[in-house]
Amino acid sequence: MKLKALLPARPYGESGWIGRALTSGVAIAVLATARPAQNWVWGVLVTCFVVFVVGSFLMTSRQYVAFGLLTAAAIGGALVCGVDSSNSLVLVLVSMTDIAVLQFPRHSNRPVIAASTCVAAAYAVSAWLFERPDSWYFTQLLWTAVLVAFGLNRRQYEVQARQTEQLLEQTRLAQSEHARAAALEERGRIARDLHDVLAHSLGALSVQLEVAEALLEERGDTAGALDRVRRSRRLAVQGLTEARSAVAALRADEVPELPAALAALAEQHEHDHGTAVRLSVVGEEGRGLDSGVSVALLGAAREALTNAAKHAPGQPVEVQLAYQDGVRVSVRNKGVTTGEGFGLEGMRERLALVGGTLTAGADGDDWLVVAAVE
Known part of the structure; x- marks a missing residue:
């Protein structure tokens, strides 16, 4: 019996709902302190936040839809990162963290690489539009890489936890068969x-x-x-x-x-x-x-x-x-x-x-x- 058949697939951990609620709360708290000079930036921030929340809560049911929404939120936030006091980096970080947690058995890490590449390009556009120095650009990349690494680690932990559950279930079945054979x-x-x-x-x-x-x-x-x-x-x-x-x-x-x-x-x-x-x-x-x-x-x-x-x-x-x-x-x-x-x-x-x-x-x-x- 294969391990995959022992337990139903679980694309996100049991602590996912709590984690998503906390990240949404952190994003709200950080964005509440934003003071962008241009009013249109608020429209981008609110739109990206709503898209992030919807994508985050679709992670357990619609992985690919969630991936598209979270990627859009991350790119949108990255495009306005160059605006002073926009605080949009938090949207990029929480979105990329959730993307890294998502599990795509057929594609492995390709979705994370694709989203990271798009965000890096959006940072570059934002740095060019709002005249940010190279140090600023590399700082954004560093923060994003750290949060992506955190998300990948979380995903690996969930995979190992699920495999442990499957192994325990397999052990229970083996013990049951052994007891039956003994009987x-x-x-x-x-x-x-x-x-x-x-x-x-x-x-x-x-x-x-x-x-x-x-x-x-x-x-x-x-x-x-x-x-x-x-x-x-x-x-x-x-x-x-x-x-x-x-x-x-x-x-x-x-x-x-x-x-x-x-x-x-x-x-x-x-x-x-x-x-x-x-x-x-x-x-x-x-x-x-x-x-x-x-x-x-x-x-x-x-x-x-x-x-x-x-x-x-x-x-x-x-x-x-x-x-x-x-x-x-x-x-x-x-x-x-x-x-x-x-x-x-x-x-x-x-x-x-x-x-x-x-x-x-x-x-x-x-x-x-x-x-x-x-």
Whole structure:
């Protein structure tokens, strides 16, 4: 987004109205002390002052009209500067100051140069008509140059102030986008956490209910089916407990140590599915793992075990935690588990957030899932 599009154009500063009122007051005060010898000079002074006031108050709405009026007022004042006690220099100075403040993006300082050239020529005409010395001419030029420089400085200040406002607005928009991105990332993390818990618990629950249904329909084994229903009830209660634990983790509660958490997960899976799960730990943890890394690796192991129970029921599973070149958790089950769902994709996203990777695929006659964080 371009800076110019962030805020509306503002050709004159907020203090412009006050400044213009003050300069008009100063011009009136100085002109009130004028005592020109020729009466016609009063007509020029009054006309130039009215033109100056109109041009000054059109600066915010009609820049080019204001420029033309202010230039006319400055030239008119410069033409009668040579008249004794005309005090018309004040009209030239305030008009040139306002011209210098005006901003013309397409023409830069060309309007100021053009107006200054016309005023310098008008000074020369006035010096020739009213027989003023060269020193007088250069004095008028000096005063005009000083006020033009003041106006240009004021314009630069306004440009910088406006750019600062635009930069602040851009910063505010960037912060807003950052907050939105953070919210989306948090929503994704919560979705992954809920999937970890629900997929594991509901998957195990589904398996137990299928077995119970098969026992009833095929064998009429009421006792066996009842045992499976009781297991299903325990799984439902356990799933609720895990859901509460996930909420506690989202609230930044302490995360259990990875080896203990994997051991509990393996024991739970073995108990729920009647499948042998062998857990091994290779190497020693060199430093404490970040909670995000532990949660990501534990989630990957849970998802792999859920897939193993779903696609290769009854087959033994090997879980290995290795502290070599970082930390790696691998889950191997007998029988190829084909296909990938949202679970493994979610694990990849979670591991990517902590600088890790996840691979899943056939390894001979086995299915191997490896989650690693360097």
